Amino acid sequence: MRTDVLGVAFDNVNLDEAVDRALAMFEEDGPHMVATPNPEMVQRAKKDREFAGILSQADLVIPDGVGVIHAAKILGRPLKGRVPGIDFASALMGRMAGTDRRLYLLGAAPGVAEQAAVNLRAAYPGLVVCGAHDGYFQDDSPVIEDIRRARADVVFVCLGFPKQEKWIAAHGGEAGARLYIGLGGSLDVFAGRVERAPESFQRLGLEWLYRLAKEPSRIGRMAKLPLFLVSAVGARLGRN
């Protein structure tokens, strides 16, 4: 049973459980989708029914942001904890390394996915990165064909939300991989273009604050986040 947090149903899993579930999906025919919603995505799903429908159909939905964990607690349905998409992806690559499972990287500005591939092969010896493509394409067909030709098992789809989830829903079957994971800006981090918050910030659940300090232009997007928790309080009070 999933845990509803303001309209998006989350799997109550920790990092290891999430990775085990993803690995089990390799054993079945695809396509499977893993979604990693943060509060901004939950807010988007409220007004975008297509996006909400896609999230509800995903095979695994993990809570990426600390805001989701707070909201779940406020709603009286606590989740085990945050599973940042990038940690999930890293743990999965650790388990794929040395197997014959093939990873394809899709998204970000030209050159970023290729650089991420170089870095990831070095970080996870034995990891098969079978292809990479930037996220600024006009025509889907050559990208789908490239993923097919690469015989990818898993694709990190990093086009930003809700584009990446919609792309997976529309083209995942055709591209032939078993598992697709929407991972936002992760390729920029893997390529070393964007720095992740230091561990102390991550531990305190303040990664969002670090990101804001680094990219103050995100203030407009982030200003909506307190409203997310306010909606959780409203939903809780409405129920009591």
Ligand code: UDP
């Ligand atoms: N992006 C892309 N194609 C697009 C729009 C965005 O590949 O048409 C990439 C962008 O370059 C960045 C990622 O998608 O690498 C989105 O990053 P952001 O940090 O905004 O995503 P979040 O993690 O907040 O979803």
